[in-house]
Amino acid sequence: MSDESDKPANPLHLHLSSGPHIFSGRSTAQIMWMVNLSLLPALLWAWAVFGWAVLAITLSSILGCVIAEYAVCRIAKTASTIADGSAVCSGLLLAYTLPPGMPIWMPFIGGMLALIFTKGIFGGLGYNIFNVALVGRAMMMATFPVEMTTRWLTPALGKADAVSAATFLGQIKLGGQEALTKMLAALPDGGQLWFEFFLGMRAGSIGEVSVLMILLGAAFLLWKGIIKLYIPLSILVGVALMAPFSPAPAIYMLSGGLWLGAFFMATDYVTSPTQPRGQIIFGLGIGLLTGIIRNWGGYPEGICYAIMLMNILTPALNDWFRPKRLTAGGAPS
Amino acid sequence: MSEHRTPPPVSTMLMRGLFEENPIFRLALSLCPAVAVTTAVKNGLMLGVAVLVVQVLSSMSGSLVKHIINPKIRIPVFTLLIAIWVSAMDMILAAYFADVYQQVGLYVKLIVAFAIIISRMELFSMKHSVVPCFWDGLGMGLGFLVGLVLAGAFRELLGSGSIFGIAVLPFKPLLLVVLPAGGFFTIGLIMALFNWVDIKRGHKLPAGGGGAHG
Numbered sequence: 429m430s431d432e433s434d435k436p437a438n439p440l441h442l443h444l445s446s447g448p449h450i451f452s453g454r455s456t457a458q459i460m461w462m463v464n465l466s467l468l469p470a471l472l473w474a475w476a477v478f479g480w481a482v483l484a485i486t487l488s489s490i491l492g493c494v495i496a497e498y499a500v501c502r503i504a505k506t507a508s509t510i511a512d513g514s515a516v517c518s519g520l521l522l523a524y525t526l527p528p529g530m531p532i533w534m535p536f537i538g539g540m541l542a543l544i545f546t547k548g549i550f551g552g553l554g555y556n557i558f559n560v561a562l563v564g565r566a567m568m569m570a571t572f573p574v575e576m577t578t579r580w581l582t583p584a585l586g587k588a589d590a591v592s593a594a595t596f597l598g599q600i601k602l603g604g605q606e607a608l609t610k611m612l613a614a615l616p617d618g619g620q621l622w623f624e625f626f627l628g629m630r631a632g633s634i635g636e637v638s639v640l641m642i643l644l645g646a647a648f649l650l651w652k653g654i655i656k657l658y659i660p661l662s663i664l665v666g667v668a669l670m671a672p673f674s675p676a677p678a679i680y681m682l683s684g685g686l687w688l689g690a691f692f693m694a695t696d697y698v699t700s701p702t703q704p705r706g707q708i709i710f711g712l713g714i715g716l717l718t719g720i721i722r723n724w725g726g727y728p729e730g731i732c733y734a735i736m737l738m739n740i741l742t743p744a745l746n747d748w749f750r751p752k753r754l755t756a757g758g759a760p761s
Numbered sequence: 762m763s764e765h766r767t768p769p770p771v772s773t774m775l776m777r778g779l780f781e782e783n784p785i786f787r788l789a790l791s792l793c794p795a796v797a798v799t800t801a802v803k804n805g806l807m808l809g810v811a812v813l814v815v816q817v818l819s820s821m822s823g824s825l826v827k828h829i830i831n832p833k834i835r836i837p838v839f840t841l842l843i844a845i846w847v848s849a850m851d852m853i854l855a856a857y858f859a860d861v862y863q864q865v866g867l868y869v870k871l872i873v874a875f876a877i878i879i880s881r882m883e884l885f886s887m888k889h890s891v892v893p894c895f896w897d898g899l900g901m902g903l904g905f906l907v908g909l910v911l912a913g914a915f916r917e918l919l920g921s922g923s924i925f926g927i928a929v930l931p932f933k934p935l936l937l938v939v940l941p942a943g944g945f946f947t948i949g950l951i952m953a954l955f956n957w958v959d960i961k962r963g964h965k966l967p968a969g970g971g972g973a974h975g
Contacts, residue, residue, distance in 0.1 A: 545946065570936060570942065571936045
């Protein structure tokens with residue numbers, strides 16, 4: 429353009445700005461509240477099989493996160509970001525990783541620690557390098573090791589009495605094949621075990637037990653286009669590659685926090701790669717690490733640490749698989 | 762060999778080690794022992810005292826010998842000087858405080874390699890006479906001591922629910938705080954507090970302090 433004067437050179441008054449130009453029309457708050465909504469089926473299921481304590485634990489965890497978020501905003505003298513739903517989401521997800529028999533005050537402490545040390549210190553939503561809920565869980569594992577690993581309950585539809593139980597992966601870790609045989613023998617119908625696990629009639633953390641309910645929520649998010657299948661599928665593939673090392677591969681795939689982690693935690697926008705190729709490597713890494721920790725590590729379940737380990741690699745994966753910019757001629761610049 | 766510089770006022774030399782150039786929280790030196798020993802106040806106090814004594818004596822003896830050593834070999838000579846005081850300190854602590862020494866003995870020997878001590882000898886003892894070196898060493902040593910005691914008190918209180926081994930906390934302590942990760946959180950929090958106080962006093966964020974690196 430030869431004319432560099434002040435008057436607008438463009439008679440059409442086109443709005444000129446740098447990209448991205450395509451908007452989904454959704455705000456962060458809308459997305460976060462839709463994620464929270466999609467998490468509700470799993471909570472309802474947990475309430476149905478484990479009782480009211482589950483709701484108290486969840487509320488305690490959410491309160492811890494929201495209060496900490498509010499405090500961080502006050503200290504940083506920024507506008508309160510409670511309404512965007514991200515703190516509620518962190519609180520929900522943290523509660524979902526906890527045993528249903530846990531003392532109610534502990535999730536409150538865990539939620540506060542998670543929010544302050546994962547999000548607050550790094551500068552708020554979008555700046556955290558780790559998934560907030562998972563750091564909360566890891567901190568609680570280090571802080572309350574006994575309560576975090578022993579307060580499992582036997583699921584019972586319509587019954588209020590809580591019976592303590594052991595988790596499948598915990599049994600395998602402790603007793604191997606013999607423990608598994610004993611567990612199978614104790615069931616009235618051994619052949620339907622995989623279905624019970626799929627439905628959620630098993631001991632485990634609050635939000636992880638029902639694969640069906642997790643899939644219901646995930647289907648909603650997929651339909652709304654909030655998450656894509658690259659990460660969850662590649663995680664499942666990674667774990668499936670490790671399943672043959674387990675005495676019961678089918679149950680192995682349906683156990684632990686695998687599905688919750690794959691669909692709701694590994695897909696966190698802030699801490700996962702943005703490009704499909706990066707996402708696939710991210711997911712495969714999580715799946716393989718989960719299997720390695722489960723099979724040969726010190727913990728019965730590894731998805732929490734696997735996701736956190738791969739979170740560290742996210743910036744590198746984004747860098748390696750940066751989309752090529754197209755110039756006018758279509759050639760990458 | 763340079764002439765002695767005019768030393769700053771005693772209060773400046775003392776406060777510099779405690780606040781402006783606090784070895785742990787401003788210069789971020791010797792973080793490994795600072796995290797490792799501060800699981801209890803008593804341990805932090807013992808290592809702090811050991812560093813304080815070694816720092817004062819090393820700074821003073823460094824100032825004494827600087828005119829008779831070839832500057833090219835000053836670093837080995839300084840290291841030997843530090844090693845003398847550390848050995849003496851090590852034996853005294855092992856003899857009189859055997860129970861605490863069991864837990865922090867390893868780090869007492871490591872004082873030889875603490876960057877803060879040799880950096881004060883390089884930066885201060887080389888340019889000043891013995892008396893200012895005493896004050897400078899005292900300030901730096903006190904800064905280290907106060908840092909270790911602060912971190913130790915915080916971690917013992919929250920992580921074990923006690924102070925000097927006496928239970929004071931009415932609720933279940935947070936085990937995480939006494940684990941190594943909690944040590945880093947604690948040091949980071951106190952560092953943030955130091956920076957916050959500094960900003961409140963109208964200073965800008967520190968850019969590394971007195972040039973002591975490593």
